[in-house]
Each structure stands twice: as structure tokens, then as C-alpha cells.
Amino acid sequence: MKILIIEDDPSLREIMSRALKQEGYVVEMATTFAEADSKVAGYSYDCILLDIMLPDGNGLQLLEHIRKLGKRENVIIISARDSLEDKVYGLENGADDYLPKPFHTAELIARVRSVLRRGRTAGELALSIGNVVLRPDSRSVQVAGEPLVLLKKEFDILLYFMQRPHHMVDKAVLAEAVWGDYADDADNFQFVYAQIKNLRRRLSQAGATIEISAVYGFGYKLAEKEE
Amino acid sequence: MHLFSRIVRNLAAVLVLSMALWAMLFYYAMVDEIRDEADDSLEHYSSMIISRVLAGRELPQIGDGSNNSYTITPVSEQYAMQHSHLTYHDENFYIPEKGEEEPARVITSIFSDKDGQYYELRVAMPTFEKNDLFESIAIWIAILYFVLLVVVLVVSAFIFYRHMRPLYEMLKWLDSYQLGCKPQPIPVQTQITEFRKLGDALQRAIDRSEQLFERQSQFIGDASHELQTPLAIIGNRIEWLMNSSSLSPEAAAELYKVNQTLGRAVRLNKTLLLLSKIDNRQFPESVDVDIVGMVKECIESYGEVYESRDISFQQNLPQRHVVHINESLASTLVSNLIRNVYIHAPEGSVARVSIDAGVLTISNQGDAALDGDHVFDRFYKASKKHTSTGLGLALVAAICRLYNMPLDYSFQQGCHIFTVEL
Numbered sequence: 001m002k003i004l005i006i007e008d009d010p011s012l013r014e015i016m017s018r019a020l021k022q023e024g025y026v027v028e029m030a031t032t033f034a035e036a037d038s039k040v041a042g043y044s045y046d047c048i049l050l051d052i053m054l055p056d057g058n059g060l061q062l063l064e065h066i067r068k069l070g071k072r073e074n075v076i077i078i079s080a081r082d083s084l085e086d087k088v089y090g091l092e093n094g095a096d097d098y099l100p101k102p103f104h105t106a107e108l109i110a111r112v113r114s115v116l117r118r119g120r121t122a123g124e125l126a127l128s129i130g131n132v133v134l135r136p137d138s139r140s141v142q143v144a145g146e147p148l149v150l151l152k153k154e155f156d157i158l159l160y161f162m163q164r165p166h167h168m169v170d171k172a173v174l175a176e177a178v179w180g181d182y183a184d185d186a187d188n189f190q191f192v193y194a195q196i197k198n199l200r201r202r203l204s205q206a207g208a209t210i211e212i213s214a215v216y217g218f219g220y221k222l223a224e225k226e227e
Numbered sequence: 228m229h230l231f232s233r234i235v236r237n238l239a240a241v242l243v244l245s246m247a248l249w250a251m252l253f254y255y256a257m258v259d260e261i262r263d264e265a266d267d268s269l270e271h272y273s274s275m276i277i278s279r280v281l282a283g284r285e286l287p288q289i290g291d292g293s294n295n296s297y298t299i300t301p302v303s304e305q306y307a308m309q310h311s312h313l314t315y316h317d318e319n320f321y322i323p324e325k326g327e328e329e330p331a332r333v334i335t336s337i338f339s340d341k342d343g344q345y346y347e348l349r350v351a352m353p354t355f356e357k358n359d360l361f362e363s364i365a366i367w368i369a370i371l372y373f374v375l376l377v378v379v380l381v382v383s384a385f386i387f388y389r390h391m392r393p394l395y396e397m398l399k400w401l402d403s404y405q406l407g408c409k410p411q412p413i414p415v416q417t418q419i420t421e422f423r424k425l426g427d428a429l430q431r432a433i434d435r436s437e438q439l440f441e442r443q444s445q446f447i448g449d450a451s452h453e454l455q456t457p458l459a460i461i462g463n464r465i466e467w468l469m470n471s472s473s474l475s476p477e478a479a480a481e482l483y484k485v486n487q488t489l490g491r492a493v494r495l496n497k498t499l500l501l502l503s504k505i506d507n508r509q510f511p512e513s514v515d516v517d518i519v520g521m522v523k524e525c526i527e528s529y530g531e532v533y534e535s536r537d538i539s540f541q542q543n544l545p546q547r548h549v550v551h552i553n554e555s556l557a558s559t560l561v562s563n564l565i566r567n568v569y570i571h572a573p574e575g576s577v578a579r580v581s582i583d584a585g586v587l588t589i590s591n592q593g594d595a596a597l598d599g600d601h602v603f604d605r606f607y608k609a610s611k612k613h614t615s616t617g618l619g620l621a622l623v624a625a626i627c628r629l630y631n632m633p634l635d636y637s638f639q640q641g642c643h644i645f646t647v648e649l
Contacts, residue, residue: 012459080452080453101455101456101459102459102462102493105467153531168466179532215469218479219469
């Protein structure tokens, strides 16, 4: 899997490439509009991460270029301007996803994985780790082929973890993702602990081979159980 | 005080003063003129009598129709020397024909005959009643005053409202003006130079403040954009560190705190961006949103998040209340108001939410009233809660401003009450 990062900030570029390389992707980088344009024209990639604010041009133009060249690359727009117009314009012009800055590494990887999976499986969006299969569209979970019924919040939490396996998820970030904006500044995270506890119990009762483990007391990580 | 009533009041006062002064002058001039005439005729009459006395001719009869009366008294030489030979004065004179005293003009002259005998001649002529004259002048002046006042008022009202219309149009325009709302041009359809100048000056001032406002929100927007990339870098580096297994638990805990603080910075920045987007009206698409559903969902969700605070809501909501609004802004509006209650209400208290006649009211107990003038300002913080950004209510106010929904805060019977007219 080859990924092109088009980003002018060297530090952010480095972090993104490091994280993606760690996930086993082959990463190439472009820092300017011109460089990106020539790379896109000359090579083909599985996924392009496109910062739309480049020093010598607008990333949205590059998107049009890519589509004009008839390329079928997956494009994720990365933007500091969390603006609806950019998002709508980008998605209408063939971008596959839109990731506003600042983002979490886990989020970036989840989006890349999701875009690549969508490309491969053409609509079949099942997430599968260990013996657990989760289908976001139908909001159903199966453990070892048997359906597992989860409450809404439990399902949302599991979905969030399944999209980011092996990555530590900050409980505040999880709270915001599942309970909505501003839930991350709650006085305490009792409500997260309670839901995680229930989810763990349900998973182990159903005999799942995955587990959610606490990391240092400030986050969680979903991984397959070590035998 | 209304400009017109002030003008009327001053006009009336000036009229009263000038009328009173004029009445006084008129009265004295009149009295003077009458007296002058009387004196002339008295002098004439008395010299006629004196010449007749001296010539030894017959004196006129009293009561011959002239109303004049006279007395001739011999006086000593000493008396004659001590008194002026010709004096006029007013006195009440007994008129025998009428049998009553009447005000009269009296001339006293002292003369001597050829024998050196001095006589004092007093001739009296009944004149007018000063009080009567004064009264009738006063009455007529009063009538004149009121007639004049009415005429002046009618005329000046006509002139005033005719010529001041541009001013009132401008005032109406100013009343309806809201900063950052792309105003209609100022109505200045007038030939009057002063109003044209005023209108132009107003337009310039408004343009300037619009420009400043735009620049300010542009600046906030730009600054927030520029911060996004560094924030992303810091966040990702921290995440990278936390994911690496070589971290000691102490270092990890420290790092987690750094991350939490960073989270606050990110949230603050996001909120500022949102605020500047609202101010720049970047939320065009409105849909029909059921506010009741949104409120219920919010209460349920935050109820779970803030479960430890044990706050319950007494809900008085209709089945549905649909408002045409941008969905994400509606959600921001409702969630900020509800979340405020969960954060600030005393633990274990009961808050209230209702939608009645299109007015969303959210109230909770509190210790003291907040500063009503500043409660919707950016970074206004009544409590020292570290988690609050101080921007929640500013966001609510910005959204209400965008949709022209009146927003109000009050403190009644120990309760903070926020109302939004949806």
C-alpha cells in the first residue's frame, strides 16, 4: 500500500509519515503544489493525503488535476480550515474523506484504513478483529459467528476501538467521539469507565478473542487477547 | 426628552416672558398717553379758570357736563412759597353728582391776584380705572398668548416634522442596525446640507466599524487557522510518545496532563473558529429542526456525562417545536445552554427546561446574579471552573444574533434563567 503525503509543514509531515510507516504503509512525501503535481502525474498511489493550503497553490486544484488525469486514487483532504464549503467542494470533487486539523494520529490511521478498505471491498464495510465482526451500516456485531446485542453507547465505543486497533485511545477523546462535543471536559470520566466495564463484560461473556485494556490509567487500547 | 417637546417647552416659555413684558410696556404706554391727554386738557381748563378769576368774569358751573370739578381756596403767602405752583397727581375724588369716589387726575395751581392774595386752584377730572384697564389688557394678552401659542405650535410641528424627517429616518435605521449584518444603505434622501453631511458621516462611521469588525473576525479566524497545524503536531507527538512502551509511568502521567491541557487549547481554538464562522455567516443552509428532540437528546447525553453531579431536569416541553435553522448551530445552541446547567447548577438540584409559545426557557438554581451586561461576552467567567472555556454563552449569543432570536438572562428567586425566543 503506497501513500502520498502532500503537506508543507515539515514537522507534521514527519509525524504523519512515521505513523503510517509504523502501520506498514509505504510513504512518499511532497511539500509543494508543483512537486505533488509531478508525483501524482508520474506515479500511482493507493491513497493521497492532501493538505489544501499549500504555499504555491490550492490543494483543491490538485484534486481536480488528479480527477482529470483519470486516476482512481483515494484522496483524503486535510485542512486547517474546518469549513463546510471546502468539505462539500472536496467531497463533491472526488475526495473520499475530509480530516480537519488538528487530528489525532489514531484518527488519521483510522481514516486511511477506512478509505482503503472501502476501495477494496466496494461497500462491504465490516470491521473484523479476532473473532469479532462489526458492521457499522447495520449496527450489528458478531462474535464467533453469533450475534451480540449491545446498547447504543456500547456499540459506539466498540466501533471507535475497532477502527483504531492497537492504538491507545485517550478516554477524553473517546468521550468526545461517543458522547458528543464537550463531553471531554467532564469533571470525571465515571460514565466512560461504566460503559467500558459493561462492554468488557459482554465481550468476554460472548467469548470474544479481543480485549480492551487500560493504558496507564488515562486511555484504552483494543487488541487481540494474547494466548 | 423628545426634541419636539423640548422645543415646544422653550418656545412657550419665551412666549410667556415676551408677552408679559410686552403687556407691561403696552400698559404703561397706554396709561402715559391717557394721562398726557388729561393733563393737557386740565391745564387748559385751569388756565381758563385762572384767567376768568383774574379778569373777574363768571366762573363755569360745576356739573356743566364736562365732569370736571374745581375748588379755589385762598392760601397764605407762606404756603404759596412752600408749594410748587403747578402739580399734577392722581387721587380719588368725590364726585357729588355720582355720589361716589372715582379716580381722578388733579391739577393744583397756585396763583395770586392783583392784590397779592394767593389762591390754590384744584381742578379734578375723573379718569379711567387703572385696575379695569390692567385687567382687560391682561385678558386680551392671555388670549393673544394662547392663540399665538397654538399657531406657533402647529406651524412649528409642521415645519419640524417636515424638515426633520431625514433625521428620524436615520434614527430608525440606527435602531435596526446590527454590527456585521451587511446593513442597508443609510436613507438620506434630502436636499438639506446638514442632514446630507450627517448621513455621510454616519455612513463613513458605519463602514469603518463594519470594516474593523470584519478585520477582527478575519484575524480571529486566521489566527485560529494558523494555530491548527502546530496544535496537530504537538498532539501527534504526544500521542506517539504515549504509544511507545518505553515510557515510565510517571512520565506517562505527566504527558497525559500535557495532553489534557493541549486538549483545552484545541477546544478553545475550535470554538474561536466556530465563533468567527458564525460572525462571518458561514452557515448558510438551514433545515427544519425539532428543538424538542434536540433538548431531550442533549439532556440524556449530558445527564450521562455528568451523572456524578446528580442533576435532574423538570421538563415542560411540547410534542415538537420545529425551527428553520442550521442544524449544527441549533445543536451548539441547545447543548451549550444545557451543559451550562450541568456544570454550574448545585449538585443534586433540579433544573427546569420549557418551550412555551416559542420561547425556550432554561433555568437552574444559583447563588447570585451574574453580570447581565457581560454574561454573553467572550471569556466572561463567573466561576473559576478550569474546564470552562468562557466561550459557551458567547457562542449562544452569536447564534441568536445570526438568526435574530432575542436572547435574555435574568436572575429571579435564586434561579439563573436563560430565555431564547425561537
